Amino acid sequence: MKINNLLFLFFYLLVANACTSSAEEEAIIPKKNISDYRLTLIQNGVSRTIYGMINESTSTIMLKPSSNDWIENIDSAIAIFTSKGRVLVGNVEQISGKTPNDFKQPIIYTVIDDDDNTTHDYTVTLASPQTSDLPVIIIDTKGGAGIYDKVNYVESTFRLVDTANPDNNVEPLEKTGIRGRGNSTWNYPKKPYRIKFDKKTSLFGLGAAKSWVLLANYQDPTFITNTVALELGSRIGFAFTNHTNHVELFLNKKYQGSYVLTEQVQ
Template sequence: MSSLVPSFTYEGAKVTVGETVQSSSVNTNDFTSPLTYTVEAENKSTKKYVVKFTDNGISALYINTTGNAQVTSKDIYVSGTLKTVSNFKDITYEGKTEVKGRGNSTWSMPKKPYRIKLDKKASLLGMPESKNWVLLANYADKTLIRNELAFILSRNMNRSFTVKSRYVEFYLNGQYLGSYQLTEQVKEGKGLVDIEEQAKGTIALPDLSGGYLIEQDLFATGEPVYFKTAKNMPFVIKYPDEDEINQQQKDYIKSHFQKLEDALYASNFTDPVNGYRKYFDVNSYVDYYIINEVIGNPDAFRSTYMFKKRNDDKIYVGPVWDFDKAANNDNRLGDQVNGLMYNSAFEPKIWFKRLMEDPAFRQRIKSRWNELKPAILALPNAIDPLEKKLAVSQVRNFTRWDILKKQSYLELVVNGSYQGEITYLRRFLTNHINWLDAKFNSSEYQ
């Protein structure tokens, strides 16, 4: 709050703070204490306005770039400083950082998401130490909570790694950009995707066997290090890092994924020993699938994280990520209250369709659903606490981004208010979960 650049309109000759003439979106001021703005009319009469900030329970995150440089690229980092402030005035972190854009369709939106790389590992707002962080804008999600609901469900299912996050009020070079979600980056490491790190230059087994972090990604060809299988399934190699991975590592993981695909499409693919189970961890994929069906995620199959451990032939699926267009929030799918993402979500999903041809896989979905049913049925109850947490923050966000009464992206329904969006989400989850319960307990999943 010590260096903000306010935007305002007024009628009169000039606006001053003390003796300094103010211009909207130009002057920087300190708002840690109440600040008096004076508006002077043409006839020299004046009126004073006191601006006072109050704590809304959400921490603030400030990034100031070197020379106020604009952040316009997803490829080039801009240097600067980062500060987090809690309880309105307590600085909880301050240090050097780099920032760049991120996302596919989300980067084209007015409220943009960002990648953050600190100069050294640090804990931000109570989350585990890391250099790498993500700022989710949630522009397409007018509830601002769809991603967090998916993370909550994943944690309640005791998944091995679920992204941790905090809501923040984000300021870039003094400009308020809205209510954002600061999250851990999906990355290898202790407390993250816990796979073995490979020494630089690894070219031989057993070290060559892992770990690897992979993303099944529809947009893989736009990434630095990617491969495709014989059936044209696209994958990005996220770890080892693009500037360290060698050809032997690329060849190994591509070959291993091809072995998985070959086993999946073999005549004996359902064999519990020599079929796809030799290369696929079924339990992790079933959990991943259930989360994406519950939230109704259209991107469930075109953006999927996977990983491989050292000396373990199996590919594990997760963590979950990217739910801003979920829960009946994408008009390209139509109403999905009584629908399966297995049928309606975006391609590529040929691997999953093949898995669903195995009766044992369908049976595992049913049994796991019933094991998890208490946690799933309770998910709508998580909405109220999140709504209360964001009660003030969402008002500021939608003052900055006046989109509640208009279509901002591809929403199926424009509800006209934040409360309307919350009600719409709650109704979808409640009705969709009930429909899924009947579906997964039907004869199709025997």
């Protein structure tokens, strides 16, 4: 009999402790929260679902695609989420699975508890070269042709997107050529390129020119050695020094890495 009583007491205490722990856990979960967040992205014509990492302590949701390839619907991606309250982005109410948003920059989701009219903000960030602070250059060769040498220009289209400074944007230029450049640097896995437009074109407010260069900086882990050297030359007073603009490069929808765009010295 004593054994039965002891067993009963043991299980009672066990259940009571579990209930207390559950109640404590429930108490620390915000009433106005987002408990699940997913985003459907299209890369290379294929839809992929990316699951957000929700951090309640920092009120952030981080999304990291497994591939850095070009995201075709980044400016109109639709999220699926679970929320205990009403959700707004700006003044637009968000409907899970229906409302599109532009994810090129972090988005603030505001969850509203209609019972007491309090709010909780989440910052949603999509980690991608397209969402970095750097301008993005998109080059697509005709038919997806490869760039195999430093002599023959491959017909392509050129586009420049600078989210931070839209005045720098360049709409698709159809009559563009691209080829390899450099000496030993052409043998590295990350290739440098020369771009040629059919007419003089200004990039980043610089003097208009037909030819431009994309430096790969393959052996420079900092990506700034050339930039610093050219800046020093300019400050010293050299007659001419190239200007540099750091960009993210996509070639045929594939991310190539960070490059430096500069003038071609004729």
